Amino acid sequence: MTVLWSRADLEAATSGRFPSSGDVVIAGTGVSIDTRTLQPGDVFIALKGENSNGHAHVATALAADAAAVVAHEPCGDDPRILMVGDTLAAMQGMARFARARFTGRMLAVTGSVGKTSVKDMLKAALNACGPTHGAVASYNNHWGVPLTLARLPATAAYCVCEIGMNHAGEIAPLAAMVRPDVAVVTTVAASHLGLMGSIDAIAHEKAELLLALPAGGTAVIPAGITGHDHFERNAGQKGATLWRVGTTPDCAARAHDVAQDAHGSTFSLTLPDWQGVARVNAPGRHMADNAMLALAAADAAGADMNLAVAGLATFRPGAGRGAIAKVMHDNVALLDESYNASPASVRAALDLLGLVATGRRIAVLGDMLELGAFARHEHASLLPAVRANADAVFCCGPNMKILFDSLPPALRGAWTPDSTTLAPLVRAALRAGDTVMVKGSLGSRMRHVVAALREDDARVGPA
Ligand SMILES: Nc1ncnc2c1ncn2[C@@H]1O[C@H](COP(=O)(O)OP(=O)(O)OP(=O)(O)O)[C@@H](O)[C@H]1O
Ligand SMILES: [Mg+2]
Incomplete structure (x- = not known):
């Protein structure tokens, strides 16, 4: 070794x-x-x-x-x-020392949602191109980022770091430690809005990552990102190139012909240095968007894109992040989104429910936390997405009560104060052929519902 x-x-x-x-x-x-x-x-x-x-x-x-x-x-x-x-x-x-002796390409991923997904997609894509080191799980904070760097072998070709925040001022010191060649911002959305105060403040904070780029580095962002000006300004200030990923001709990385199915998406991609068809084996438009960002970032890092596209196809959604399993004696499809929740990711998960379900669509939703004064509004405004994608809705927690009470009676399953009391009600309501999607913030402990649904399945595998 x-x-x-x-x-x-x-x-x-x-x-x-x-x-x-x-x-x-x-x-x-x-x-x-x-x-x-x-x-x-x-x-x-x-x-x-x-x-x-x-x-x-x-x-x-x-x-x-x-x-x-x-x-x-x-x-x-x-x-x-x-x-x-x-x-x-x-x-x-140790992190700074390991970063200084590293001669490969450094990539950093931040954003309100999708960091771990894009980071893991990048690890899968780049690993097919050369030895790749990267963050474990969501190691994205004041100890996760330096630990990732302290473990970085000097001989790796690529390193992928995840950088997170839940209050202002967190990104800059971590970004300075990572010193990325390629910076990816996945999304700017209402996560941790309670502490950050406004969406614009979140965009401003995410854009701090770009100030750690060298001249000639590349920032990769979705074309429609909220707070676009912050990213344009900071990339310009550092003499870095801004690659916008989207579907319109003015994008440096342009996706077209996106075809979604229950297992993933296939799309054509035109990058500055590559053009072809790619596949991501994780369903949902949000995962397709994440994959486009990851491939653009791989191209910006100088990867062999034919190998990177083949590597990306090995990515699978992680536990609690959209993995699908058959439960209750193979009778019910469980879309496990229980890891965490924010308004953007709940909407994405509801869309996913609509996309993958063949029978009844059951949504089980726990509170989205850390939204402060915005909690009431953000929970209430899930109504259109719920109506479009669910046939029955089960909710728990005081904030989800707001959504539950606004539902048309035909959609109302049950509401309880917490996930432990909700779990048996969900279980009792399920029928063969149903698809059930479970989501809520980590603190809402929606894993109790997932555990109750998995209870009598000795062997649980991917659907
Ligand atoms: N681009 C996206 N838009 C909306 N939701 C997304 C997107 N990408 C991932 N998600 C969903 O958001 C949730 C969290 O995904 P992921 O773990 O990739 O994000 P993260 O930013 O790393 O989160 P954390 O801050 O908890 O580390 C999952 O439910 C996932 O399916
Ligand atoms: Mg993460």
């Missing part, structure tokens, strides 16, 4: 010191912040959070053959312990 972190590099990156030099060889082959998933050879960073302290697990890490431990509280005198001033700052130092 390739050595990622030597003694000298760790000391240089963190400004820390090992107790003695020479006798113990430090050869870190990975980076871990959690001993439950630590692999032998990992450098363990003892992060200290509000509710957890990695220093309590240093002995476990050492016993599990960690190559080194980065710590800032006294935790013994093992020669593998590197003492630093602050472990989070040390991890950020």
